[in-house]
Amino acid sequence: MNEIPVSIKINGKQVTASVESRTLLVHFIREQAELTGTHVGCDSSSCGVCTVLLDGDKPVKSCTMFAVMAHGHEITTVESLAPGGVLHPLQQAFWDQHGLQCGYCTPGMLMTSVALLKHNPNPTEHEIREGLSGNLCRCTGYNNIVKSIQQAAGVMSQAIPAAADD
Amino acid sequence: MFPASFEYVRAHTTDEAFAALQQHGFDGRVLAGGQSLIPAMRYRLARPAVLVDINPIKDLEFLKEENGFLRIGATTRDAALEFAPWILQRYSLITAVSKVVADPIVRHMGTVVGSVCHNDPAGDWTATSLASRAVMVVRGKNGLREVPIDEFLVDSYTTAVEEGEMALELKIPIPDAHTQGSYQKIERKVGDYATCAAAVQISLNADGTIRQAGIAITAAGPIAMRVAAAEAMLVGQKPSLELIKAAAAEAPKIASPNADQRGSSEYKKDMTRVLVGRGITEALQRLGVNA
Known part of the structure; x- marks a missing residue:
């Protein structure tokens, strides 16, 4: 297993966990941060239900990003609204x-x-x-x-x- | 679906990324925006053993004009071009493309250089690079080399980037005041692969004749293709409706689209003609010429 420490500030709170490199950001948000407002829809980068904000103002599809790519960044989810x-x-x-x-x-x-x-x-x-x-x-x-x-x-x-x- | 497992290398400098790619050879793959690669990995169409993440490399995120070229770094997002006011004012081809690549969310992560390196048969930036005569800067064992786009795009999903190498930036010649472009794309819906698309860039001489023409079609064969015969037909001529029609008629001669749910091969071939014609017409209109 390629487990890697990942630390992401989600809605202002630092969430740190070791996850496999292939873990998608949306699963990190749902399972490690336990924030299930961000949904998984199409599994093909089409539907946008998994959209979160990266570093404040950039909407990204969290199913099309590995959690490791968000290490050291800030993520904003619907729970923050x-x-x-x-x-x-x-x-x-x-x-x-x-x-x-x-x-x-x-x-x-x-x-x-x-x-x-x-x-x-x-x-x-x-x-x-x-x-x-x-x-x-x-x-x-x-x-x-x-x-x-x-x-x-x-x-x-x-x-x-x-x-x-x- | 989950992608297959891979070893992750986080690169903070180009040197680190290059060393990792040299070490892992064909097992290694650059991870930039990931908007094509990650879906392909989720479908298990791609199973790279090692991903070298270049996103943390700050030196590769740039968009600037220098020595006659627009320089686009390897981690510069599509959205950076879409939202740059100076691009909007002076780069009509790039402006048109940057609004129709994938969808607005994907454009916040997707990169121009990554898209050209992915070399999808339906790529928008590949056709744009052909029409604007771009050059890719590639780092290899013997240092940097500049590869003209026609040599860079080898075949579907294959480029001139060799084992252990990496593309660093795309250079697009800055259009002068007598150069305009157009991008024409048919898609069933936003985010779908193009049914067919055409990129056009036209430069005029002071006497109103065409100095240079860049014409490329995409989603019309295994790879985005330059319609060289159409370009040759236009150069040196005064624009006219007959000339545009004749040039556009060259596109279907080199197109070899697959029939799929987006249309028959015959339909798509004919759309290359229609879109090239519309593209030339619009580029000329932007130059103040109504043919």
Whole structure:
């Protein structure tokens, strides 16, 4: 066995474990960090339900990364979005707009949306649809997901006034 | 599925990575973004014994212009090109490609150099490299060498990178003010392999004749291919609709696509013609020429 010590800061907490080099990041998150909000979907890098943020703002598919590659990096998962149980504006918007049916794809949709709104706080509908094109949902047909992100973008841009030189 | 076991080597410098690759020979494989390699390993289509992770090598993550070339380092992500405003302003071919490679999430990990080294028959960056006449910098036993893209792309999943060697960067000539490009891709859905795609780059002389043409097709055979006959037909000529049609008609002559769920061989061949034609037309429009 090629066990290797891996230490990753997940949602601000350092998680250290020895794992096989072939361990995928998503399994490290679910089994070592015991955070099961990040789902495994297609097993072929297509569906995006396993999306997490690498080093704050880069959405990555955690099923297409070895845990060893994240050693020394920071990972943010869906569990970080609602500290103290207060929903993130995106989570609230998914609730308000019925942005989910079965909810399986939602963690990935949320994390991709967090990154999308960080890069582009006021995306057009087209930009939202393009930004989500790496995330598959098999129930909602996407319209309500797009509406959710539009609602959240509105709420978040009101909450944080743009800088004068923005 | 889980990939097969492998020995992991974390390289912090190019020297470390190169030493590991030299030591392990054909058993060793470079791990960059991993967006093609890891899925292949999960399907057990690839079973490298040793992976040399070059992601920690900070010296290989760069995107800069120097001595007439855009230099793209081995760990520079697709997203770095997609989100660089100066790329958007001056590199129309690269801008077009960088928005349609895989999907937006994959582009945050996937690398340009890794994609060219993977040399998938449906690769976007391979066709782009052909159209823009890129050069790959490869480190071997005798030091660095620069390999023109036509020599670099050998066959499906095979490049000029030999046993124990590694690619360090891709160099793309900086387009001048009279050069524009276009990327035309048909895909069933985002993230799927292209049904067919074409990369085009056109440079004009001051008198309006075509100085240089780069035309390549991908997902149309075992490897991305330069449509040399089309390029030769365009150079020295004034753009016209007839000329574009004649050049585009050269693409299906060299295409040998496989029939699959994305279309018949005949359909894909004809799409090489259509996409090359659209690509030339769009590149010319960007140069202010409506043929």
